[in-house]
Amino acid sequence: MSQNNQPTPNNKTPNRATATVHAGAPSAKQGQAFNQGPVFASTFHLSGEVDDNVHQYARFHNPTWDALEQAIGALEQGRAIIFPSGMAAAAAVMTALVEAGDTIVLPTDGYYPSVAYAEQFLQKFGVTVKRVATVELLQQDFTGVKLVFIESPSNPLLDVVDIQKLVDKVHACGGILAIDNTTATPLGQKPLLLGADIVMCSDTKALNGHSDVVFGHVATNSDALFDAMQLWRKLSGNIPGPMETWLVHRGLGSLDMRLERMTNNAMAIAEFLTQQPQVKAIRYPGLPDDPSHAIAKQQMHHFGFIISFDLGSQTMADKFLANTQLIYQATSFGGMHTMAERRARWGTDDVSQGLIRLSVGCENKQDLLQDIQRAISCLNDKN
Numbered sequence: 001m002s003q004n005n006q007p008t009p010n011n012k013t014p015n016r017a018t019a020t021v022h023a024g025a026p027s028a029k030q031g032q033a034f035n036q037g038p039v040f041a042s043t044f045h046l047s048g049e050v051d052d053n054v055h056q057y058a059r060f061h062n063p064t065w066d067a068l069e070q071a072i073g074a075l076e077q078g079r080a081i082i083f084p085s086g087m088a089a090a091a092a093v094m095t096a097l098v099e100a101g102d103t104i105v106l107p108t109d110g111y112y113p114s115v116a117y118a119e120q121f122l123q124k125f126g127v128t129v130k131r132v133a134t135v136e137l138l139q140q141d142f143t144g145v146k147l148v149f150i151e152s153p154s155n156p157l158l159d160v161v162d163i164q165k166l167v168d169k170v171h172a173c174g175g176i177l178a179i180d181n182t183t184a185t186p187l188g189q190k191p192l193l194l195g196a197d198i199v200m201c202s203d204t205k206a207l208n209g210h211s212d213v214v215f216g217h218v219a220t221n222s223d224a225l226f227d228a229m230q231l232w233r234k235l236s237g238n239i240p241g242p243m244e245t246w247l248v249h250r251g252l253g254s255l256d257m258r259l260e261r262m263t264n265n266a267m268a269i270a271e272f273l274t275q276q277p278q279v280k281a282i283r284y285p286g287l288p289d290d291p292s293h294a295i296a297k298q299q300m301h302h303f304g305f306i307i308s309f310d311l312g313s314q315t316m317a318d319k320f321l322a323n324t325q326l327i328y329q330a331t332s333f334g335g336m337h338t339m340a341e342r343r344a345r346w347g348t349d350d351v352s353q354g355l356i357r358l359s360v361g362c363e364n365k366q367d368l369l370q371d372i373q374r375a376i377s378c379l380n381d382k383n
């Protein structure tokens with residue numbers, strides 16, 4: 001059997017596209033499949049003394065997990081642990097690392113279920129939950145804070161914090177910094193390289209990208225944090241199925257290509273929206289006068305595919321959504337299909353009634369611009 005020279009996704013500065021396509025692939029062997037299919041097994045042969053170097057039982061590990069964890073770890077530049085949802089990954093970060101008497105800092109302007117989890121399931125065990133706006137993090141005193149778990153860019157208003165500066169502040173007080181990297185993906189931003197202790201991501205969104213799997217991961221370079229979160233997965237049983245794991249690995253292969261199209265489309269649409277009098281406010285980190293632009297440019301590899309814009313009222317926002325033909329109305333983001341929703345309909349985000357979160361997909365740029373232009377011009381109609 002011949003061993004070919006494979007690109008090495010683990011080297012320090014891999015090309016993004018190449019690393020993504022090859023991430024977690026087995027080394028080339030004559031006659032072997034490029035990608036091993038999902039391994040459906042609960043139980044593995046294990047005779048004699050317990051051998052920790054082999055697969056034992058599928059709540060502990062599984063060959064399909066190994067491949068995806070290697071892939072995601074290579075992209076995050078850390079050691080990855082996969083979960084059956086982004087929320088399971090977020091729960092692992094929070095539950096495994098805090099104890100009674102500890103304080104956690106979460107955003108006021110981030111993904112609401114992460115806050116709800118801490119308030120519903122950690123506060124009752126004596127954990128204090130404190131919320132801080134993303135733009136106020138660098139003015140915050142973190143004395144006595146065990147875990148700072150924030151999002152940058154935040155969702156849906158896309159505020160960005162200087163992660164390196166935040167790392168210094170949190171570490172000076174002895175705390176752990178975890179970043180929810182869902183809106184950026186491991187290709188858009190590498191929080192571990194910026195000094196964060198943990199990166200967490202909902203892979204349901206852009207990383208899988210095909211709107212067909214709920215999934216998540218964490219990654220870290222700290223053995224102690226890794227062991228704590230992995231043990232939480234093993235003992236809480238929050239484990240992903242092999243089929244979902246394999247689908248996410250397949251989706252990941254096209255992430256760089258999809259992001260290139262999505263972020264290019266998003267830039268064009270954001271520029272178009274700034275010219276429209278019906279748009280009362282817009283947030284997109286790629287716009288030069290956006291408050292997030294300078295730091296995003298410094299610490300991110302792209303400006304993302306999410307645009308938040310305000311049409312002034314619920315009536316106008318609903319009318320816009322009803323009049324688009326290409327844009328799916330849905331509450332997720334990061335898929336190949338462009339999708340949008342009026343965020344205030346949930347009543348959980350502190351946003352204005354007319355705010356639309358638009359997740360730009362992989363469709364043709366001109367088609368999207370035309371569709372949006374038509375829906376905007378409908379706003380001038382009387383009914």
Ligand SMILES: *Cc1c(COP(=O)(O)O)cnc(C)c1O
Nearest residue numbers: 085086087111155182202204215
């Ligand atoms: C969707 C999302 C989550 C939760 O992920 P699930 O896969 O839905 O459990 C966490 N954080 C952010 C920023 C998200 O968008």
